[in-house]
Every structure is written in C-alpha cells, then in structure tokens.
Amino acid sequence: MSNSVFGNQPGAPSKPSRILAIWNSNIGYSFRSNPVAVVSMAVFLLIVLAAFCAPLLAPYNPYDPAQIDIMNSEYPPFWVDGALEEFSLGTDDQGRDLLSTILYGTRLSLIIGICAVAVQTVLGVSLGLISGYVGGRTDNLLMRIADIQLSFSTLMVAIIFLAITQAMFGSEVFSRYAVIFLVAVIGVAEWPQYARTVRATVLAEKKKEYVDAAKVMGFGPLRIMMRHILPNSLSPIFVIFTVQVANAIISEASLSFLGLGMPPTQPSLGSLISSGFDYIFSGSWWITAIPGVVLVVLVLVINLLGDWMRDVLNPKLYKG
Amino acid sequence: MSLLSVRDLTVKFGSRTGPVTALNGISFDLARGERLGIVGESGAGKSITGFALMNLLSKPGYIDGGQILFEGEDVAQMSPRDVRAMRGDRMAMIFQDPMVTLNPVLTIGQQMIETLKAHRKLSTQEARQIALVKLKEVYIPSPQDRLDQYPHELSGGMRQRIIIAMALLLDPKLIIADEPTTALDVTIQADIMALLLEMCQSNQVGLILITHDLGVVSQVTERTMVMYAGRIIESGPTRSIINDPQHPYTQGLINALPQQTPPGQRLKQIPGTMPTLATMPKGCPFHTRCALVGEGCMTHVPSINQFGSSFVACHEVHRLQNEVPAEDVS
C-alpha cells in the first residue's frame, strides 16, 4: 500500500523529488484534504520549533539562578490584573518566568518522549525481526517475554522502579540522572508492541518468493531483513511510534508529577504542573494551567496525527 | 405469475471518484420451484446479484434502479421492516463459506431458534422442535446434540448442512445459494450439492445457484444465466447453454472445461482477464478478449436477443453460428 512511499527500491528518486512524490501521492492528498491533520501538524511543528529554539526565544534562562528572584514569584499572566510586563505568562512559585520555563520544559518533555520511544523502536524492531526470522525456540521465548511484559503496565513498572531507585540513591543523585532513568524505564517497557507487529510482517514476508530469491543470490539474513523485510513493516511502525510518543510524554509528565521524574530545578511540563498544584488553592492557577494546556495540546495533536495516519496507512496492527 | 421477476436491475458502488456501475440492467424471471444457475468468473456480478435480490448489499453498494418483483412485491422498494420480514422467511440465503457464516459465540440451536422466533410467534420449545425436524431432514446425525454445540465443534460439511437446514426452517419460496460448495473439501462438495437439490425438489423451493462451476449448474439447474462484467450475456435452458452455447464467452467457458479437452492436451483458456469496474471498455465488455470482434462491438453494447432457445447479447452471433461448425470440423 505505501511501499512505494517508504520502500527502499533501488530506483527511488533523489531526496527533494521524493518529498514531492509523497506530497503528490495518496497520503499527501489525504493530508491536504484533512484540515484536522493539517492544523495538528502545524501546531505540532510550532511547538517543536519553539521548544527546540528555547534558548533563542525564551526571555530568561530558568536554569540560571542569577536570573531568578524569589521576590518575583506568583505574578499572573498578562491578561490578569497585577501582571508585570516583563513576565508575559507570569511567574511560578520560585519567581521564574513561566514562558521561559515552559519552553525549556516542553523541550525536556519532547526529548524524553522521543528518546524513550526511539529506544522502544530500536529494541522492539530488532527483537521482532529476530523473533520472526529465526523462529523456533528463540521466537517462543521472546514472545512469551513480550506477553508478560505487556500484561504489566508501563506506568506501574516505572513508578515502582523509579521509586525504589530514588529511595536507594537519594533524591540528589536521582535528580541528576533523572533524564536517563526516565528514558530507560519508559523505553524498555513498551517494546513488545513493535516486536509483535514486526514479527507478524516478517512471518508474512518470509514466505514470499523475493526473500527466497535474495537467499539464493547469497544475501545474508541481516541484509535481507534490512533491505527487504523491514520496509514492509514501516507503516505500522510509524503509526505505533506516533501514538507511543504521545503516551511517553504522558508517562513522563505523570512520573514527574509524582516526584519520580524531573526535579523542580529542571522542570519538565509534568514537574511544572506538579509544583503549581500546591498554589491553585491560593489562586495562582496559571502555574498549573498554562503548562497543563501546553501538555494537553502537544499530546492531542500527536494523537490526532496518529489517528489520521492509522486511517490513511491502514496498517494491520497486532492486537494485544 | 412468476415467483421472481427482475427488471433492469442496476447496482452501483459509490467511490471517491463517483459511482461505478456493478450490475447493468439485469432482467430475468424465475417460476415457482424453478432452479436457475448464475455462472461467470469472479467479479462478474453474480454474488452482487444474489445480495441485491435480498436487498442486502453492503456499503458502498446500492440498488440504483430497476425492479425486483418477488411474489408481486418490489424488494427494492420495500421498507426495512418488510425486507426483514421477507429475509429468512420467504427468501433464504446460503453463504459461501460455512466456516465464517455461523456466529462463533452462539450455539447452533440459538441461531436456528432465533431465526424461527424472528418470523413466527413460537415458544423456545416449539422452535427447538422445528429446528430438530429440519436437522433430521438434512441427515444430520444425533441432531439433539448438535443444537447445543458451537460452530467450531463441527466440520465444514456439517456446518453447511446446518446452514441448508436453517435456510429451510421457515419453508421459503426461494433459496439463493452463493457458491455453497466452493469452500468445502472436494469429497463432500457433491454430497452437499445433492442435498441442496433434493431439498429444493422435495419442498418445491425455487433456487438461484450462484457458481463458477458449469458442471454443478448442469446437474442442478433447469435454466442458466451467464454473466460477464455486470451484465447477462446469455441465458436459456441449461441443456442448450451447455450443449449449444451461442455467446463466444460461453463457448470459451465450455471449451475450457477439462472434459472438453482430450487427455494430454493443454486446456483451452480464454485469453486475457475480465475488465474491472474501473477499466470497463466502451462497447461490448467482452470485445477485448473476443476472437470475433467486429466494428460495432467496440462502440455499442449489444442488446440481448433470442437465438434458438437462448437469449444472447452479442453483435456477431449470426457470424458465430456460421463459423462455429467450421471450427469444430478442424
């Protein structure tokens, strides 16, 4: 279905015209004719761009203690009475400029989310390829592990793992390596989804003649898997990837909210919301609400893009 | 009055680029108790005809025009309630693959009883008794036990027997059987077909048998209709269709039968493939594969006219009748 778009055919056109080809293909058409997808993509790109240009765009550096004054804490955003001009979205409980903190926090949330999902993908795709291609006992073992892993919830495993790590090392050490811990725990937990889908494709493709032909021509299993089988499972991988980024961002935010993720000194969106939660009763709702809105919008547009992609690519996802 | 009288039935499928015609002006009649075969390649519109008669086309298909007069009522114009009252009661259908036709989570008994209760005021006990009688009629061993079994516990042949019994539950006037044996093992195909024939004969039920198997048609049906690319191209008594086909396509089908070829020789095929809905040519839909194609074939769709005992839709049928014997001699 989408092989012509994602496939690695030898005669594939060069880069720029290939992007053009995607734009003119069915996928491109259904994208252009779907306002929800276009708007979601635009909003997503906007958030990503703003987040990664945070050092350029943000008026302050929230990580620089010299720029933070506790006396500036809890100023409201500009449309509320009592706002200060220099803090357009107000300040948080520590006196940090909220706009700057959100930009940096979004960047952190995105980095953790995408890195964690990258770990999932690499792990899941390679285990799926091995499982499907090698078969036999290896396949059995890997799929059994996948079953067990799937039945444990990622969030639950992450909470317990991080809680115990934190208790063991103390929060000081923990917060220094929080990014790595988060990426690792979210990344390792959800590989089975990819592995099952890839395995199913491998099993289907393995029977086809061209794989035999490649074998006869003396190509090694690695080359066959990479060049011939993998391209056929790209569209489901792509759909899972998108949905998983949204899930990973939610997981990270939830963990940080519980104090098991990013520390308040280096807040992601989740820890920012968490630190603001104590202040909603005193009326400083913006510390929670504005990062909350950013988080929801970010996750929502990714989910909408994932939905659209699922409809267009229509992959046969392995059902758990 | 005939049992079923179809006039100019047209079925279209909605698509992104506009509706596509799947059935084009189908007309035929069926007398009470008569057995009609519809033959053709897959994609010719046989199954669509069957579902259209039941007013059971799945989206995006719809009846675009024409009449389906069944016992004097137009099925195409019936209210959903009336259609539902007709289906399974006066007109029953047998599906192709018995492995997927029965609901896996309901017992055979539940699925038979619900059909009876949908159309008659019966107690569960009464309905069960009727189901039992029908299962016996189709020679199902220990029918009492079968009622409490789930489909997955039964073989494909057994399931198709049960489906035949279900079709007969309410003594319908017409049964539409859509390739009822193609999904079964070759060894039981003949049994099932014989059963179906016996049931239709003994109960005076009309049968529309949709199949691609000319052998089956010749054994079971009295009349045959050959379809190609959404049109009827030839119809007539089964015997004359088999023994004296008029349309070049029908001739091709008959000649392609293994019995028509001496042992050791290559089977004769019709060259090319049937056009799809999207690639439908102008003029006669068969002209792209026809050996006798003439001027008019490429521009005009042939109308259906009587030749001998059959009706044929072919411009060149006159020429054909002269040439075919010559070909036979060689």
Place this chain on the structure above:
Amino acid sequence: MIAYLIKRVFQAIAVMLVISLIGFAIQGNLGDPLRELLGQSVSEQVRQQLRDELGLNDPFLVQYMRFLGNAIQGDLGTSYFFKEPALEVILKKLPATLELVFGATVIIIGLSIPLGVFTAIRPNAVFSRLILALSIVGLSIPVFLTAILMIFAFSVELGWMPSFGRGEVVHVFGYWQTNFATKDGWVHIIMPSIALSSIMLPMFIRLIRAEMIEVLQSEYVRYAQAKGIAPWRIYFVHALKNTLLPVITVGGVQIGTMVAYTILTETVFSWPGMGSMFLEAVNRVDTPLIVAYLIVVGFIFVVTNTIVDLIYGLVNPTIKLGRMGA
C-alpha cells in the same frame, strides 16, 4: 475446566514467586533494618550479634525461604514509620482504594459499552462525532491533570465539590469503611472516580467502537441479516458478544495501569488509600511497607488477571470451560 484452572493457578503462583523475589531483593538492598531498630550509636559487636539473631548472615536462599514462609503466613514485616505490621497498614488503606477503583470501573463499563456500540452503529451521527472528538481529547489529558482541573473548577472556583479526603465514611466490617453509605461519602468519591476513569473510558469507547465496526463487517453478521434477525438482536447479541472478547483481554492488560492511576488520583485528592501510602513510604524509605505494597498489589494483579481469564473462557466457547464438567 479443571486442567484450565490448574494451568491458570500455576501461572499465578509463578508470577507471585517472581514478585516476591523482587520484593525480597528490595528488602535486602534498600535501607538498613539495624539502623531502624537500634539507631546509630551501637557498637559493631552488638550489631553483629543482632545480625546473627535476625538471620541476616544466613545464605541468600535460606533468607529468601524464610521471607517467603513469613509472607505466606501474612507476615510482611513491620513498618518502620507506623511501627505496625506492614500488611495491617495496607489492609487498612485497601478499602479506600478498592472503592475508588470500583467507582471508576462502574463509570468505565457503564459508559464505554453503550457509547462504543452507538458510535459503531451510527458512525455519522452528530452525537457519535462529538463522542469521538471528546474521547481523543480525554485520551490526551493525563489523569493527574484531569484531577487538578476538576479540583480547580469544581472545588476552588465553584466550591461545589470537596477536593480532598474520603469525607464521612461508615464502618462496615473489619477494616472496611465505605463511602457509599452517606451523602458526604458519595460527594467525596465522585470526582476521584471520574478522574481515575478519565483515560480508560475514552480508550475503551474507542476500542469497543473499533472492534464493533470490525465485527459488523463480518460474514456472520451479514448472515444474521439475511435471516431477518432484528437489528437490536444483531447488535447486542451477535456483534457485542464477539466484540467483548478482545475487549476483555485488553481489560486484563489494563489492570496494572489502573493501579498506577490510583497512585496519581490518590495523590491529587489526598485520598487515604494504598497509592498515596506507597508514595509516602517511598519518601520515608519505609522498606517493609514498600515491599508489602509491592506484594499486595502483585497479588491483586494476579488474582484479577486470573479472574479476567476465567471470564474470557466463559464468554468464548472455543475455550472449553463450562462444558468439561457436564
């Protein structure tokens, strides 16, 4: 039936053993029980003596077997903070969490089936589109944020709803105190239950819808139509039962996530349940309580999963369950 049951029970025991092993490993490596018992100012000799007495110098396997033996008898150690048996501390908190989960489950099951079925059979209705749009929004709001937003709207701004605690509870039996006996209890449990269901509900609506749409395209549904069966019977007998099979499987997988969400919900609403207790125990490095929580949650998880499997077996006739005994 019996073979199926035995297989299930063995699987459950195997999982419990793994969990207990993890719990034991945590207990051995997290915190120092001697410091908790004796404080800092004790000589090394006394320490060693106590180590021997407590069996901390025994081989690993001996220690693990002892741990396991105690655990089976319900002894999961003594909480450092509460100075009470850890299991008892948890059992006191358990009813609050279970009632919260019960509330959320009622919301999820009660709404996801009708809404999922409706959106599947009337995909173009305005209401269906609205439900689908709302469901993807719901899916995108983390549980804790839903909880915070509800507190902000209904407690802080409008002042209609209480924002923390269980309110007035009524003692039922043992440690069980219920929210469902007084109006105040009901008022307190409403928002936490909604928050706890806020991601699962849209997820199940979408799942049921997707499965239902697939089932409605199956041959047997078309055959049921060909038999003249009434639409309601086709939807709710023929289709729904087949739809629920994969939904039950997913439901089993989601039990763990539900437990995780209770931790989030209880934290936001200061709900005095196991989840908030667990986070407190982590902050206090109350190792016995952490381990006990792990084992109790693991036990609940295994039991519910086994029950879900049994339900699946009852609904799915291709798994012979009830028939074997007959």
